[in-house]
Amino acid sequence: MANIVVYGAYGYTGELIVREAKKQGVSLILSGRDEKKLKVLSQETGFAYTAVDLNNNQALHNLLQNAQVVIHCAGPFQFTAKAMVEACLKTQTHYLDITGEYQVFELIHSYHDAAKRVGIMLLPGAGFDVVPSDCLASHLKAQLPNAQKLQLAFATTGGGLSRGTSKTMIEGAGEGQVYRSNHQLKTKPLGKSTPLIDYGPFKKLSVGISWGDISSAYFSTGIPNIEVFTGSSEKQIKALRWSHRLGFLLKVKWVKALLKKQVDKKPAGPTAEKRGKSNTYLWGKVESTNGKTYEARLKTPNGYTLTAKATLLFANKILNKDFKAGFQTPALVYGSNVIFEIEGCKFENRASH
Missing domain, CATH: 3.40.50.720 (NAD(P)-binding Rossmann-like Domain)
Structure with missing residues (x-):
């Protein structure tokens, strides 16, 4: 058995x-x-x-x-x-x-x-959600035990999204970006946080997202302020800002169902060849109240x-x-x-x- x-x-x-x-x-x-x-x-x-x-x-x-x-x-x-x-x-x-x-x-x-x-x-x-980022968060906390702020980010070269990931993103559409502030979960408009992040081999404009680490990294480290970003582009960020303005529509069941039907027409996910050529780069930074910071970067295979x-x-x-x-x-x-x-x-x- x-x-x-x-x-x-x-x-x-x-x-x-x-x-x-x-x-x-x-x-x-x-x-x-x-x-x-x-x-x-x-x-x-x-x-x-x-x-x-x-x-x-x-x-x-x-x-x-x-x-x-x-x-x-x-x-x-x-x-x-x-x-x-x-x-x-x-x-x-x-x-x-x-x-x-x-x-x-x-x-x-x-x-x-x-x-x-x-x-x-x-x-x-x-x-991939959330093993590498959780390990990175825990490593950063160990380097700066009195850290009060944690930022995490990831960007993938090549690859692509599976249907399941896309559908999960559709479910979250319309709620804005959720982050952690003073231990509490808060929300702000999508596309409001857009830092340029140095992932190591490249720098990339990134955007704040409602990622699992705002909870998992909180349970792992106890750090009261956590925000997560992903590599993006001006075009994608513009689209996210529009989606926030249309947030009321994206919460409607039939709109979500329509978007999911479009996802079903796409390939199940990236091919083995694409995954083999794809890597994910993670960046993390902790900061204490006295301004001291520590950064680290992690490279992994494709997330899937x-x-x-x-x-x-x-x-x-x-x-x-x-x-x-x-x-x-x-x-x-x-x-x-x-x-x-x-x-x-x-x-x-x-x-x-």
């Missing part, structure tokens, strides 16, 4: 995880709602499958009953995480997911005590490639009894250096002022 269930196995990122597991010789059970897609993937990989709807509590419990770990890949997670986490609590199954949604970190953090009581770990953000490797790394650690019960972040449970257990991840340069 396989000890790991991948739910949402036929999605773009789920399938990458499944194929990486096959390459590593790791046994899995494939799951998700669509039996036809599961059957095709099962025939291609040799892994057994069970079709389960998240709304069917009994079927979900039966799926997880004999599993030690679930890797939850079916987003947007703000709609799917609650059912999976509650099923994991009942079946005492460790939980991993690949979310970058700050709302999901806040939600799962509320289950910390319940997870401790039953002895399982809840680790959302076990992929990193996600496949990171989720399986953590699942195997759990199977080897290497975990902490309760809600965790990657750096809280495994330390900031866990990122270097993934091939192709390294610091570019570091500096303090």
Whole structure:
């Protein structure tokens, strides 16, 4: 019996995880709602499958009953995480997911005590969102323990977005940029924060986004002021500012449904060739109240490639009894250096002022 269930196995990122597991010789059970897609993937990989709807509590419990770990890949997670986490609590199954949604970190953090009581770990953000940035944040905090402000940013060369990532972004459209100020989550207009960031090999105009680290890095470091940026362009920033003006429209269900239909016409995600040529560069900076700062940069493979490797790394650690019960972040449970257990991840340069 396989000890790991991948739910949402036929999605773009789920399938990458499944194929990486096959390459590593790791046994899995494939799951998700669509039996036809599961059957095709099962025939291609040799892994057994069970079709389960998240709304069917009994079927979900039966799926997880004999599993030690679930890797939850079916987003947007703000709609799917609650059912999976509650099923994991009942079946005492460790939980991993690949979310970058700050709302999901806040939600799962509320289950910390319940997870401790039953002895399982809840680790959302076990992929590119948020493993490298969480490790970078934790490293920065260690260099400047009295830091009161944290800025994180990332930019990708080549690559592209999966349908799932695009749909999650559509769900968040219209709410503005969420950031953390004096421990509290606050919102400001999209496109208001646009610094020019030095990622190491290049400088890039970047824009503030509502990224998972405003919650995960807060739980990892306790730093009260956190903002996250991503590499952008004048054209994209202009579009974001317009989207903020049209925010009321982007919150309407039928508008979101229409945008998602357009996403479905696009490729599932970047090709293997594109991923192979793509790297992600992360930058982080902490600042103390007396003005002292420390910066660091991190280079990783393409985010989707990193996600496949990171989720399986953590699942195997759990199977080897290497975990902490309760809600965790990657750096809280495994330390900031866990990122270097993934091939192709390294610091570019570091500096303090």
